[in-house]
Amino acid sequence: MSALMEIRDLTRTFGGGRTIFGTTKPSLQAVRGLSLDLKKGETLGVVGESGCGKSTLARMLVGLDKPSTGTIRLDGEDLTTAGTRALARRVQYVFQDPVSSLNPRQTIRTILEAPMRHLLGLRSEEREKRLQALVEDVNLRPEFLERYPHEFSGGQAQRIGIARALAAEPDIIVLDEPVSALDVSVQAQVLNLLDRLKTERQLTYVFISHDLSVVESVSTRVAVMYFGSVVEEAPGRAMFRAPLHPYTQLLIGSAPIPGRKRGKTADDIAELPDPYNPPPGCPFAPRCPKVEADCRESTPPLEAKDRGPEHKAACFHPLATAERAGSTPPS
């Protein structure tokens, strides 16, 4: 499969520049030289904890934010120069909080018609036809079209959000924590719906989440982000079975699992590195159980290790298969 989207050396810096008095303002790199490929038809899960830059990445993928340096290519065409509208035709976005992503003073009809009108330029009878099909596609009733967002529950609102993303008939949908604001009993509805729509419409998903169990169940490939860059990238099953990067293993070992009680482990208090003053070398080094001198000197590149070309990690001392996840987290 060829890469549908190519992300190369992407960075996004906030702040910086000078004040009118000539002093430099502090700058913060939310995304630090990230490279990633998105293949047609896959679901790429992006996992990471808050502050790792995954939402900034998502916003850049759909053109809501511009990269400071680096390129995003869609079918070989550079997106960083294309306008938001051209991009929105092909890449759409589903927001985390379904209710606040719908304008409280517009009816669902107005909200869903906007992409058809402004992106596809459809006439009103054509729009009407598609609206009916769209609403049915996401399991909502046609009479919901005349209602306002506050009349819907979280699960319904998220299905409206998905319908809006679909209305533009994109190839790629970026889903930014699409189920984390939902009640557990409706999460499954939305996940199953996303799964069905993907097969029906041959969509490609970028699925961003902090919830590993959700990512594991939906993704074909997973990228783990830490401190603004990808530290491990692999086919989903392979990564969860045997991660290479100690951080991935820490994440997997931390996820609570019903019916399992974790053994006692050494406390892990270490904080994220200060983004205003990033340390040299691997940003995970201060928390890493396998840290050695070279980790603190240079940043390890993201490269294939001993698990085939698909499984890459940015680590000088990757875990061996024997040090399996799930048994005991690093101590």
Place this chain on the structure above:
Amino acid sequence: MTTAATNTEAQPHAGRKQRSERPSTLALLVNNRLAAAGLVILGVIVATALAAPILPLADPNATNPAGRLAPLFSEGHILGTDALGRDTLSRLIWGARVSLAVGFSASVIAAVVGSAIGLVAGYAGGRTDQVMMRLIDMLMAFPYILLALAIVAILGPGLINALYAIAIVNVPFFARNIRGITIGLARREFVDAARLSGKGPLRILGSDILPNVLPTIVITLSTTVGWMILETAGLSFLGLGAQPPQADLGSMLGEGRKVLFTAPTISLVPGLMIFLIVMSINLIGDGIRDVLDPRLRSGALARPSFRTAILPDRARPASMIDQAATLDVKNLETQFRMGSEVYRAAGGVDLRIARGECLGLVGESGSGKSVTAMSLMGLVPSPPGVIAGGLIGFKGEDLAEAPDKRIRELRGGAVSHVFQDPLATLHPLFPVGDQLVEAIRAHQRIGRSEAETKAEDLLALVRIPNPAARMKALPHELSGGLRQRVSIAMALANDPELIIADEPTTALDVTVQAQVLRLMDDLRRERDAAVLFITHDFGVVSEICERVAVMYAGRIVETGRTDEILKEPTHPYTRMLIDCVPVMGEPERRLDAVPGRPPPVNRLPPGCAFADRCPRAQADCRSGDIPLEAKRGSLEARCLHPLQPGESLT
């Protein structure tokens, strides 16, 4: 947690009914007596002014030197005549007409121009915003009357020029207000969504942002119209507005000034009229603000009550409180009463936690788990919350019977809380150390330095690195995990016997969540404290809780030992709740969504509340009260057709 309790009303079908029950904006405005009075006064004045041409009034400009300075109630001139013998009543009505017209049009012009500037500046941001706002600042830097005078001096005197002057002077007021709100809205997700729908900036401003700003514009407008009329009168009083012989309230006042001592009524009458107009408009403006402002609407003005109201004639179960248990809640009923609606957020909850035990309370949002927890210490806001029945047994004492003094003593003392969002529960302006010291000294009679040592020990206890330095940190300077540790330290400050933790790890990252859970587990064992742990995550439950209670539509539907419930629950709802969540290491497992939604707690069906969503429901499930009964092992469930071991749902 009224939001959780009233979540159900967001349902479309229930929502319809809700909306008709909630009074309309106009009805609310009329309900406000002062605003209604203002509305009546202004209505009468405006109607009279509008009807001026058809009323049998004397010509306002016809002079009659012979009948000058006639007193009030003289024949033919009810309000007398002025220095030129013109009829005061007629001039008053015509003058009010002019003043109102000028005041209103100036307000509308200022609102339109100012709002447009505010919208563009707020949405564009960056340099555009800087330039526009600095210009507005310059406009604001002049005293307003001086600026108005300068504008009139340039344009020349006259009503229309005065109107422009007043409009320009008031533009900054609107621009700043609207800009502030627009900045907030421009960062909202629905604006991003509009951009992704292919809308350009102008279209987004017009169709997405403007409708959301409109209430604010109306509020600002309604509170400034009175002021504008006053300013118009001021300019006319100075002779810069209406030119003779045209009548206007301000110029009438100015003319009356000359004969103030011989005929005070001449200036008194237009003065009174200005007072009435401005007063009534301000009353209406305040009323409109109260009605439209969402914060005021949601009851922010209501005085927070110290403790949830407790019905004196509430139903009390006959059984005795278990003296040995730390917490023994029996048949607790907490309701929200809004108008004629009664939301039974907790409809007869039984909870029992022994010393040193951790009970997990699990349920969907709106199931009443938070309300139950808040009811224990009377933290449910009243109105609308009310405890309508049951016993709240704490070490053998019924807290529903306890006096306020006892509750104050217990809060933060023997019973403490840890909430979901530490940023919201810690005071943002005080160092965490000071807040800890305050919490300690509220319950223990010790000196400040001793309390400080104790606070530092607490921070060390919750394993915060370098506690001495962190004592001086403000909440926002700490990461989410450290903040939650501080909250836990605060909860432990006075050796609690019961800790109520409401989703304490939901807002945290997984690695931090694991740390905090471990910490809580260790600490409660060390201190032998009972914990009520509210969560929606069965993974978290198995990490820390010995027993679980599953809540649905305000009642406990199943309870028992954690391992037994997770392995083979008897209640179909518990089974479905466990099955609908993906589990690490089992990516191939099919996720079964729970069909439908919980019933609204103000319209609970008879029988089992889950029957409509339950694949095993039969006719007998839909009538009568279904008791919580022992099933197998440690499990108790509220179900007539419980699952047998190994049995699947379908």
